[in-house]
Amino acid sequence: MAAVETREKVSALAEKYKYGFVTDIEMERAPKGLSEDTVRYISAKKGEPDWMLAWRLSAFRRWVEMREPNWARVHYPKIDYQDAYYYAAPKNTPAKQSLDEVDPKLLETYNKLGIPLSEQMLLAGVAVDAVFDSVSVATTFKAKLNEAGVIFCPISEAIRDHPDLVRKYLGTVVPVTDNFFSTLNSAVFSDGTFVFVPKGVRCPMELSTYFRINASETGQFERTLIIADEGSYVSYLEGCTAPKRDENQLHAAVVELVALDGAEIKYSTVQNWYPGDEEGKGGIYNFVTKRGDCRGRDSKISWTQVETGSAITWKYPSCILRGDNSVGEFYSIAIANHYQQADTGTKMIHLGRNTRSRIVSKGISAGRAQNTYRGLVSVHPKAANARNHTQCDSLLIGKQCGAHTVPYIESRNPSARIEHEATTSKIAEDQLFYCLQRGINPEEAVALIVNGFCKEVLQQLPMEFAVEAQKLVGISLEGSVG
Amino acid sequence: MLEIKDLHAAVDGKEILKGLSLTVNAGEVHAIMGPNGSGKSTLSYVLAGRAGYKITSGSIRYRGEDLAALAPEERAAKGIFLAMQYPVEIPGVTTLTFLKTALNAQRRARGESELDAMGVLKRVRARASELKVSEEMLKRALNVGFSGGEKKRLEILQMALFEPRLAILDETDSGLDIDALKLVAEGVNALRAPERAMLVITHYQRLLQYIVPDRVHVLSAGRIVREGGPELAHELEAKGYEDIVRSAA
Numbered sequence: 011m012a013a014v015e016t017r018e019k020v021s022a023l024a025e026k027y028k029y030g031f032v033t034d035i036e037m038e039r040a041p042k043g044l045s046e047d048t049v050r051y052i053s054a055k056k057g058e059p060d061w062m063l064a065w066r067l068s069a070f071r072r073w074v075e076m077r078e079p080n081w082a083r084v085h086y087p088k089i090d091y092q093d094a095y096y097y098a099a100p101k102n103t104p105a106k107q108s109l110d111e112v113d114p115k116l117l118e119t120y121n122k123l124g125i126p127l128s129e130q131m132l133l134a135g136v137a138v139d140a141v142f143d144s145v146s147v148a149t150t151f152k153a154k155l156n157e158a159g160v161i162f163c164p165i166s167e168a169i170r171d172h173p174d175l176v177r178k179y180l181g182t183v184v185p186v187t188d189n190f191f192s193t194l195n196s197a198v199f200s201d202g203t204f205v206f207v208p209k210g211v212r213c214p215m216e217l218s219t220y221f222r223i224n225a226s227e228t229g230q231f232e233r234t235l236i237i238a239d240e241g242s243y244v245s246y247l248e249g250c251t252a253p254k255r256d257e258n259q260l261h262a263a264v265v266e267l268v269a270l271d272g273a274e275i276k277y278s279t280v281q282n283w284y285p286g287d288e289e290g291k292g293g294i295y296n297f298v299t300k301r302g303d304c305r306g307r308d309s310k311i312s313w314t315q316v317e318t319g320s321a322i323t324w325k326y327p328s329c330i331l332r333g334d335n336s337v338g339e340f341y342s343i344a345i346a347n348h349y350q351q352a353d354t355g356t357k358m359i360h361l362g363r364n365t366r367s368r369i370v371s372k373g374i375s376a377g378r379a380q381n382t383y384r385g386l387v388s389v390h391p392k393a394a395n396a397r398n399h400t401q402c403d404s405l406l407i408g409k410q411c412g413a414h415t416v417p418y419i420e421s422r423n424p425s426a427r428i429e430h431e432a433t434t435s436k437i438a439e440d441q442l443f444y445c446l447q448r449g450i451n452p453e454e455a456v457a458l459i460v461n462g463f464c465k466e467v468l469q470q471l472p473m474e475f476a477v478e479a480q481k482l483v484g485i486s487l488e489g490s491v492g
Numbered sequence: 493m494l495e496i497k498d499l500h501a502a503v504d505g506k507e508i509l510k511g512l513s514l515t516v517n518a519g520e521v522h523a524i525m526g527p528n529g530s531g532k533s534t535l536s537y538v539l540a541g542r543a544g545y546k547i548t549s550g551s552i553r554y555r556g557e558d559l560a561a562l563a564p565e566e567r568a569a570k571g572i573f574l575a576m577q578y579p580v581e582i583p584g585v586t587t588l589t590f591l592k593t594a595l596n597a598q599r600r601a602r603g604e605s606e607l608d609a610m611g612v613l614k615r616v617r618a619r620a621s622e623l624k625v626s627e628e629m630l631k632r633a634l635n636v637g638f639s640g641g642e643k644k645r646l647e648i649l650q651m652a653l654f655e656p657r658l659a660i661l662d663e664t665d666s667g668l669d670i671d672a673l674k675l676v677a678e679g680v681n682a683l684r685a686p687e688r689a690m691l692v693i694t695h696y697q698r699l700l701q702y703i704v705p706d707r708v709h710v711l712s713a714g715r716i717v718r719e720g721g722p723e724l725a726h727e728l729e730a731k732g733y734e735d736i737v738r739s740a741a
Contacts, residue, residue: 438580439543439544440578440580441580441581441582443540443542443543443564443580444576444579444580444582445582445594446541446563446564446565446568447540447542447564447565447568447573447574447576448568448590448594448597448598448650448654449565449568449569449594449595449597449598449601449654450565450593450594450597451563451565451597452565454593454597458582458585458589458590458593459582459585461584461585462582462583462584462585462633463583463584464584465584465585466584
């Protein structure tokens with residue numbers, strides 16, 4: 011919770027700073043640009059132990075030798091990594107006093123999303139204590155989790171308070187040198203979430219975090235680590251929103267999941283970073299590495315994502331099916347409208363015996379958007395009886411968008427069974443007319459048809475998120491017909 | 493209720509309706525008959541406001557309003573319902589969800605309060621049994637995997653649910669066996685009312701044995717070439733279109 015609040019405050023202040031409403035707030039930023047000094051600065055600001063700094067520095071030294079990948083079907087101008095801030099925090103944190111001080115457009119968006127007022131206040135960085143007792147809510151919440159032995163805290167806090175757990179698992183799923191963006195994240199991550207669910211515990215509630223992107227000209231690098239010990243279960247939800255800005259901002263998160271024997275992790279995302287305007291100006295570059303390790307026997311990791319935002323999405327939540335009988339699932343809705351570009355999919359790496367994976371991908375393209383499904387199913391020699399089923403459906407709205415499917419399948423065990431189905435369709439004029447004739451307006455009709463198309467994936471989301479996601483599907487396709 | 497004057501309409505730049513005039517009053521059932529390609533379906537789509545069906549001259553007044561100025565969904569909210577010849581499939585959207593969305597969209601447009609799922613279900617159930625629309629059908633995706641008869645029954649169920657002022661039935665009899673036809677016709681007859689007008693578009697006289705119209709119009713080459721009472725349908729059945737069209741020319 012604290013991590014979110016911190017981010018909110020930074021974000022709220024940055025808004026004020028940008029629009030000049032408040033002039034006397036001192037922002038504390040690392041000098042612009044990226045060097046070993048920046049890394050040391052961040053680590054010092056966080057009061058980190060030496061091992062953490064050493065870890066970050068090793069990542070940074072590796073990163074300077076790495077090249078930005080260019081294999082994805084996305085196009086964007088070269089990013090100048092020296093022309094951004096990597097750390098920004100308010101010196102003191104006077105919060106806004108009421109919703110009246112918040113950008114009404116932001117509130118309108120939250121209203122459209124159906125986020126309750128109390129949550130709107132949290133998101134907008136309003137001091138809610140007087141109106142809505144967020145502090146005590148957070149405390150009750152914490153008490154309940156403590157009772158169950160579940161650790162749910164900002165990762166910076168975990169580095170301080172649970173160093174043994176962090177050292178044992180951090181970087182074991184996504185190694186420091188994994189890829190350009192994850193290595194950058196390892197060097198400069200600002201904060202994120204840490205979850206540990208002890209042996210045999212079923213986490214008593216859905217854990218959820220709302221992420222807001224940081225100040226202007228600042229990259230956002232959060233780091234999430236979730237460990238489910240033997241026989242435990244946890245469901246984690248993340249929601250992402252960002253303010254409108256003309257510039258492009260980099261978001262390069264890393265998420266690592268570890269499921270031990272018999273454990274299950276369900277990870278759901280509703281991503282609505284600012285996608286840029288109708289002409290393709292602005293928006294978030296979302297270069298994210300998410301990976302789960304089914305380390306134990308009979309473990310299960312399930313990814314569900316609803317990707318509607320970002321100018322560019324580069325994201326492949328994956329499962330390493332190491333333990334025998336482990337199960338990996340990937341349910342995805344990716345919507346790209348206007349000039350958005352999405353290149354997303356998953357990797358299912360079958361290492362253990364009797365491992366199973368299921369992929370359901372629904373890609374929707376509208377406007378001039380390009381939407382690519384890229385996926386790998388890999389069966390290693392020891393993965394006897396591995397099974398995979400992949401279903402990739404693409405829906406096109408209009409004539410200027412594109413849908414692409416790039417499946418890679420590698421099987422090195424003859425007992426493997428791999429199935430791949432793919433379809434591409436359009437919203438037919440007769441479907442639209444049928445809806446209109448029954449009194450449904452064009453935008454509602456598109457939302458209805460697209461929600462029908464995505465049903466299998468939406469059903470995977472926890473109830474409260476499913477409603478939000480359905481509305482979001484409609485909102486993100488506004489202006490795609492007519 | 494409906495007053496069409498010298499209507500010309502084109503599809504893809506090709507003129508299909510060439511000076512059609514027709515007046516329908518509340519409480520009346522009119523049949524539009526005609527050979528293939530005479531413009532029957534075009535007329536229904538022009539009335540419903542389908543994209544691509546362009547009025548080039550003439551006028552349509554519906555309850556005193558210029559129909560051309562209204563979007564298709566506005567026409568629906570104002571009581572125009574078109575039972576389609578080929579009802580469309582929408583995968584993943586359950587029939588009940590669709591009915592609820594549509595009913596509430598119309599209610600909202602009319603400034604009425606929206607109904608919750610239970611409220612919609614009650615209204616649907618009240619009409620479903622006589623049309624033999626099962627609960628199971630309501631849970632399936634709209635028209636997906638429905639038989640021809642099921643699709644047409646669902647069209648009539650929607651007509652009952654939306655309570656339109658002007659119902660247009662476009663070839664509702666096509667693809668139905670005699671039992672299904674009777675069932676659908678009974679459903680339609682039950683909805684005849686003093687405040688409601690109906691336009692029954694059909695190629696064959698068969699449907700008109702069950703839905704007896706007040707007036708019959710014969711459409712040929714985009715124009716109404718003959719009009720008469722219900723007996724005209726029988727004459728058509730006996731003589732065929734060619735004779736009637738030739739004698740009218």
